[in-house]
Amino acid sequence: MSPTITEVDVYDIRFPTSEQLDGSDAMNPDPDYSAAYVMLRTDSPGGLAGYGLCFTIGRGNDVVAAAIATLRPYVVGRSVDSVTGDLGAFYRLLTHDSQLRWLGPEKGVMHMAAGAVVNAAWDLAARQAGLPVWELLAGMSPEQLVDMVDFRYLSDALTRDEALEILRRAEPGRAARAAELRRHGYPAYTTEPGWIGYSDDKLTRLSKEAVAAGFRQIKLKVGGDLDDDLRRMRLARDAVGPDIRIAVDANQRWDVADAVGWMRALAPFDPYWIEEPTSPDDVLAHAAIRAGQPVPVATGEHVANRVVFKQLLQAGAVDFVQIDAARVAGVNENIAILLLAAKFGVPVCPHAGGVGLCELVQHLSMFDYVAVSGSWDDRVIEYVPHLHEHFTDPVVMDHGRYRAPAAPGFSARIVPESLADYRYPDGPVWQARQELTR
Amino acid sequence: MSPTITEVDVYDIRFPTSEQLDGSDAMNPDPDYSAAYVMLRTDSPGGLAGYGLCFTIGRGNDVVAAAIATLRPYVVGRSVDSVTGDLGAFYRLLTHDSQLRWLGPEKGVMHMAAGAVVNAAWDLAARQAGLPVWELLAGMSPEQLVDMVDFRYLSDALTRDEALEILRRAEPGRAARAAELRRHGYPAYTTEPGWIGYSDDKLTRLSKEAVAAGFRQIKLKVGGDLDDDLRRMRLARDAVGPDIRIAVDANQRWDVADAVGWMRALAPFDPYWIEEPTSPDDVLAHAAIRAGQPVPVATGEHVANRVVFKQLLQAGAVDFVQIDAARVAGVNENIAILLLAAKFGVPVCPHAGGVGLCELVQHLSMFDYVAVSGSWDDRVIEYVPHLHEHFTDPVVMDHGRYRAPAAPGFSARIVPESLADYRYPDGPVWQARQELTR
Structure with missing residues (x-):
C-alpha cells in the first residue's frame, strides 16, 4: 500500500x-x-x-x-x-x-x-x-x-503536437547522451570572481583561479558605475586572456537607452552576453536592447512564468534563456520552458547560485541535454561556490563541469544541523546576531 | 508638531x-x-x-x-x-x-x-x-x-518631460472640469446583470433594471461555453436594445486562437469590448487577438505593473486600459499608468467591484478627467453594487454615474462592525459557518 x-x-x-x-x-x-x-x-x-x-x-x-x-x-x-x-x-x-x-x-x-x-x-x-x-x-x-x-497560453507558439515532435526527435540518442553526461559532466561557468562588492585585487585573483580550476566562462556584475565597469572588465580580460568568455550581468539596472549606451562602451572587451539589462517583465525592451547594441542578451532568473518566456522567444528578444529552478512553478513549468527554447532554437543557460539553485537546476539542464534539445553546445550552467556544505547531496564541480548526480532525488535536501542552526529568527546563528546588535 | x-x-x-x-x-x-x-x-x-x-x-x-x-x-x-x-x-x-x-x-x-x-x-x-x-x-x-x-523602465515610452507636458496641457481647464464632476458625476457601467452563475431570467431582468437605472453600458461574463454565451448575449441585446453598450469579459480564459474564434462568433451582437481575453502577462497575444477579430480589446485588472501596461500600449494591444486601484503599488503607480495611457491616447476604464475597488478607483478616474487626459469621452468606471454597506463613505450611484466624493480621504475605510463581524477566521460570521459545516 x-x-x-x-x-x-x-x-x-x-x-x-x-x-x-x-x-x-x-x-x-x-x-x-x-x-x-x-x-x-x-x-x-x-x-x-x-x-x-x-x-x-x-x-x-x-x-x-x-x-x-x-x-x-x-x-x-x-x-x-x-x-x-x-x-x-x-x-x-x-x-x-x-x-x-x-x-x-x-x-x-x-x-x-x-x-x-x-x-x-x-x-x-x-x-x-x-x-x-x-x-x-x-x-x-x-x-x-x-x-x-500546461499548454494554456502557449498554443500560439508551441502546441502539444509540436512538443511531442521535439521530444521524439531527441529519443534515439538518449542513452548515448546520458552515458556522455555520466562520463564528462555538464559545462559550467562561475560568477565567483565578479560580485560588485569585491575589490579589484580579489576580482583579478578569483578570475585567474577560475581559469586554473577549468572554467571556460566567468561572469562580472555591472551596472553600478560605467568607469568602474570598464576598469573591472579590463582587469578581468587581462586576467583570463582572450579565449575565456566573460559574461556581464546588470541585474535589471537599466532602461533601454542606458543599456544600449553602456553595452556599446563595454563591447570592445568582448562580453559574451549581457544578462538582465532591464526589467524581467519587459519583453519589448529586451528586443530593443538586443537590436541596439552588439552583445547577445540573456535573461530569465526573474521571469515570472512560461508566458513571459514564450514572448521573449516570439519577439526575438533573447539569445540565451536562463531558467531558474525555483522561480516558476517547479519542474513542470520548466519542462514547458525547455520545450519553448528548443522550438525557437535558443540555448538554455540556467541561473543558479543562491541557496540550492545549483543543486536543483543541474537536473533540468541534464534532462534538456539527454531528452529535449539534445545538445550542450553554447550551454553552460551557472556555478557559485557558496552554501553547498548545507546540502546532503551537494553539487560536485569537476574541471569546470557539473558532475552528473547519482543519488536519488532532486539534491535539495538540507542537512538537519543547518536547518536547526539557521532557522529564522529563532536558530542559534540569528539569536547570536540579535544579541550582538543589542 | x-x-x-x-x-x-x-x-x-x-x-x-x-x-x-x-x-x-x-x-x-x-x-x-x-x-x-x-x-x-x-x-x-x-x-x-x-x-x-x-x-x-x-x-x-x-x-x-x-x-x-x-x-x-x-x-x-x-x-x-x-x-x-x-x-x-x-x-x-x-x-x-x-x-x-x-x-x-x-x-x-x-x-x-x-x-x-x-x-x-x-x-x-x-x-x-x-x-x-x-x-x-x-x-x-x-x-x-x-x-x-517612478520612471524606471518607462523612459523608452514616456519621459519625465513628456509627462510634465501632458499635465501642463491639462492645467487650464482643471477648475471647470472639477465643477462639471461635482455637478454631473462620472459615467459608470454595471457588471451586475452578467455574472456567469446567474440564470437567463435573472440576466434579462437585471439587464432591463440596469438601463432603467440610467446605465448606458452593461457587461457579461463569457468564456465558459460558446452556445451559452451566444444565447446570453442575444438575451441581453434583446433586453437592452441596440443603443446600450454590452461589453464582454472572458477573465483570461482563452489562448489566441480561441479568443479570435469566439469573438468572431459573438461579433454580430456588437460587443463593445472583449475584456481579459487571455493571460494578463501576454502582451503579444493581446496584440494578436486585437488584430484577429473586430471587437476592441480591454485589459488591466490583473496587469502586474506599469511595465506591462507600457508594453500593451507600445504594442498597440489594447483599446481600453483598465486600471485597478489595488493591484499595482497604489496611487503612485496608477499616476504613471494614467500618464502612459494619455501619451498613447488610449482611454482608461477602470476595473472595480470586489471589496472597496469602486470606492478607491473613482478618485483616480476623476483625477484623470480633471488633470491628466482632461476627457471622459469613451470612459466609464465599472460598478458592481455589492458590499458598499461596509464602508463609511460608500460610492453613490446617480443615474448611472459616480457622484464625486466630497468626504476627506480615499473612501476605503471599513465600518468597525464589519471589521469585527467578517474577520477571518475568528469573526462571528466565519465562526458560525464553521459550526454549520461541523
Missing part, C-alpha cells in the same frame, strides 16, 4: 551572507541568501520524504513560507502514489486554485510557493524511484513528458 | 460571497470577496488614521496580510508629515527594498501589499488635508505629480 503524505513542514532558513558581500550586485547590495524550505513528510516506515525550496534573499522569506502553508490542503492526507503517479495533475492543482490564482496569476510569491511544493513532489517521486530527477525525467516517454506541461 | 504613525494594523476580512454566486465568472467560480485591510494608526489626539486595502477573492488573503506586515519597519515610528509630505519617496521606499523586491519584482503578493500601504498613506494625506483623494491629486502641480512617479 502507498504511504500517505502526513505533513508539509515549512522552514524559514536564512544565511547571513550580507556580512561578506557575497552575492552583491547593482540591485542587491546586501542579500541574506535564504530558503523557504519544504519537507513533505510521509508515514513510510523507511522515512521517505520529499524536499524542495524557494530561494529568496532575506526579508520576505516568511511571506513565501506563509504562501506554502496555504497549499497544505492539496497535499496533506494524500497517498504518495496519487501525487507522484500524476505530477502533471498535481502541478495543475496547485497553480489553478481559483482563489489563490488571484494573487498572481502565476507569478510572484504564490507562484514561487507552488514551485517549492511541486519540486518537493518531484524529489519525492525520484527518491521513490531510486533515481536522480534528471534520470527520472530522461526515462519518461514523450507522451508522459507533454502530460506534465 | 506632526503626529507619529504608531502602528500598522492589518486585518484579514472575508465576505462569504460564494454563497450567492455573486462575482462568478469563467475562471473564478466561487470567490469569497476579501480584503487585506490596513490601518495606519497615529498618536494624533483627533484620531487621525489612514486606511487602505488589497482585494483578494478568499484563500491567500492571509498571505497578503503577512506581506503587509513585512513593511512595518518602513512606517511605524515615522512622523505623519515625513510620509505625507513626500508620497513619491514613500512609494519608492516600499517598492525598492532590495530583499523584498526579489519576491516580485514589482508583481504579485508583495506588490499588492505595497499598494495597500501606499494607498493608506494617500488616505492619511487626504484626511490630513481635509480633501477627497481626487481633489488632493487635482490640486497638485505638474511638477509635484511627476515626482510621484
